Amino acid sequence: xxxxxxxxxxxxxxxxxxxxxxxxxxxxxxxxxxxxxxxxxxxxxxxxxxxxxxxxxxxxxxxxxxxxxxxxxxxxxxxxxxxxxxxxxxxxxxxxxxxxxxxxxxxxxxxxxxxxxxxxxxxxxxxxxxxxxxxxxxxxxxxxxxxxxxxxxxxxxxxxxxxxxxxxxxxxxxxxxxxxxxxxxxxxxxxxxxxxxxxx
Amino acid sequence: xxxxxxxxxxxxxxxxxxxxxxxxxxxxxxxxxxxxxxxxxxxxxxxxxxxxxxxxxxxxxxxxxxxxxxxxxxxxxxxxxxxxxxxxxxxxxxxxxxxxxxxxxxxxxxxxxxxxxxxxxxxxxxxxxxxxxxxxxxxxxxxxxxxxxxxxxxxxxxxxxxxxxxxxxxxxxxxxxxxxxxxxxxxxxxxxxxxxxxxxxxxxxxxxxxxxxxxxxxxxxxxxxxxxxxxxxxxxxxxxxxxxxxxxxxxxxxxxxxx
Numbered sequence: 001x002x003x004x005x006x007x008x009x010x011x012x013x014x015x016x017x018x019x020x021x022x023x024x025x026x027x028x029x030x031x032x033x034x035x036x037x038x039x040x041x042x043x044x045x046x047x048x049x050x051x052x053x054x055x056x057x058x059x060x061x062x063x064x065x066x067x068x069x070x071x072x073x074x075x076x077x078x079x080x081x082x083x084x085x086x087x088x089x090x091x092x093x094x095x096x097x098x099x100x101x102x103x104x105x106x107x108x109x110x111x112x113x114x115x116x117x118x119x120x121x122x123x124x125x126x127x128x129x130x131x132x133x134x135x136x137x138x139x140x141x142x143x144x145x146x147x148x149x150x151x152x153x154x155x156x157x158x159x160x161x162x163x164x165x166x167x168x169x170x171x172x173x174x175x176x177x178x179x180x181x182x183x184x185x186x187x188x189x190x191x192x193x194x195x196x197x198x199x200x
Numbered sequence: 201x202x203x204x205x206x207x208x209x210x211x212x213x214x215x216x217x218x219x220x221x222x223x224x225x226x227x228x229x230x231x232x233x234x235x236x237x238x239x240x241x242x243x244x245x246x247x248x249x250x251x252x253x254x255x256x257x258x259x260x261x262x263x264x265x266x267x268x269x270x271x272x273x274x275x276x277x278x279x280x281x282x283x284x285x286x287x288x289x290x291x292x293x294x295x296x297x298x299x300x301x302x303x304x305x306x307x308x309x310x311x312x313x314x315x316x317x318x319x320x321x322x323x324x325x326x327x328x329x330x331x332x333x334x335x336x337x338x339x340x341x342x343x344x345x346x347x348x349x350x351x352x353x354x355x356x357x358x359x360x361x362x363x364x365x366x367x368x369x370x371x372x373x374x375x376x377x378x379x380x381x382x383x384x385x386x387x388x389x390x391x392x393x394x395x396x397x398x399x400x401x402x403x404x405x406x407x408x409x410x411x412x413x414x415x416x417x418x419x420x421x422x423x424x425x426x427x428x429x430x431x432x433x434x435x436x437x438x439x440x441x442x443x444x445x446x447x448x449x450x451x452x453x454x455x456x457x458x459x
Binding site: 097098099100103113116119120123130134137138140141142144145146148149152153156159160161162163164167170172175176177178179180181182 | 228230239240241242243249252253256263265266267272316317318319320322337338362367368369387388389390391392393394395396398412414415419452453454455456458
């Protein structure tokens with residue numbers, strides 16, 4: 001019945017005849033009604049706050065925010081451990097433009113390269129064997145010299161085989177690619193090594 | 201008669217024993233020779249094989265690499281230049297006017313060509329001056345002096361007699377100070393000798409049959425020899441100038457040069 005009444009609102013012609021409900025009662029009727037909001041307050045008077053205190057509050061707020069900024073920045077200044085480093089996003093996005101077109105090598109070229117690798121392996125092996133042979137030769141020469149010294153006099157031999165304690169630590173700087181220029185003034189200036197040392 | 205021959209035999213027998221016991225071991229002079237070597241200052245030139253392989257490695261590295269910012273800038277510049285030529289659009293005059301990648305590269309190349317590297321062929325090389333350590337920067341140089349042995353003077357490594365009460369290493373240091381001067385800074389690398397050479401005197405001198413030379417090796421650090429004229433020889437020159445067997449003994453403990 002109620003559904004029908006709700007739908008009747010949509011129709012143009014009335015489906016149901018309205019009945020006037022005039023409640024007439026002889027005794028006092030108990031009609032429930034909710035009153036309007038009674039427990040509100042009128043607006044309080046705005047007290048004038050001391051401008052100094054206002055300023056102090058603002059200062060404190062600003063300082064708090066600045067401290068947080070500084071803390072974040074300190075975090076950014078500290079170097080990340082290498083394990084945590086990532087490729088910067090702008091590089092990852094533009095990876096395409098950095099790629100080269102793939103190289104097409106002919107079969108002969110590939111074969112020539114492989115043969116070169118094998119030749120190099122052979123060359124390096126020869127070099128290595130030569131190095132070992134030289135080291136052996138020099139060591140044998142020293143051994144022979146010591147044997148002869150032993151034949152000659154035992155005392156000298158014993159003194160010769162004592163370790164030289166002043167030798168280590170020994171440093172030699174190796175050969176360079178181009179000859180050193182005399183009295184060369186480095187345009188970048190001299191560098192002073194400030195790396196931390198942890199010696200005992 | 202028999203007794204006399206027996207006695208004579210005994211006497212001669214004991215006489216021989218006596219002589220043998222006195223001169224049982226031949227006595228040798230002990231000398232120390234010092235090999236002071238100036239190590240190469242510049243790397244030796246690349247061999248054919250090394251050059252080929254180096255080129256190969258560079259091309260492979262280039263193929264596997266990614267473009268650098270400089271290259272991308274160069275490509276962009278080319279595109280801009282073409283657009284500008286075609287005059288289809290007046291594109292970014294600013295982008296065209298600024299320093300192109302090619303300009304930067306040219307300026308860099310110019311600076312490189314203007315820079316003077318040190319000369320591999322030093323003055324000493326040009327003059328053929330064998331007494332300076334500045335010659336042959338790519339080779340090992342060994343110090344030799346002239347010595348009079350008997351009648352002729354030979355080129356040998358500095359050597360001298362061992363004296364009682366000092367070790368062979370101390371002898372070596374003393375000889376360097378005496379014969380070459382204390383300005384020369386060298387560093388001996390061990391207490392033990394690295395080579396050996398013995399030769400007999402043509403006739404016995406002071407009861408010694410010959411001399412035994414124990415070689416000590418030292419690295420040249422700095423300084424100049426003051427007391428006597430010295431030569432710094434490369435391996436080839438050592439081979440030529442030193443007496444044959446002596447040179448063989450010396451080459452035993454020196455590194456062979458490969459070029």
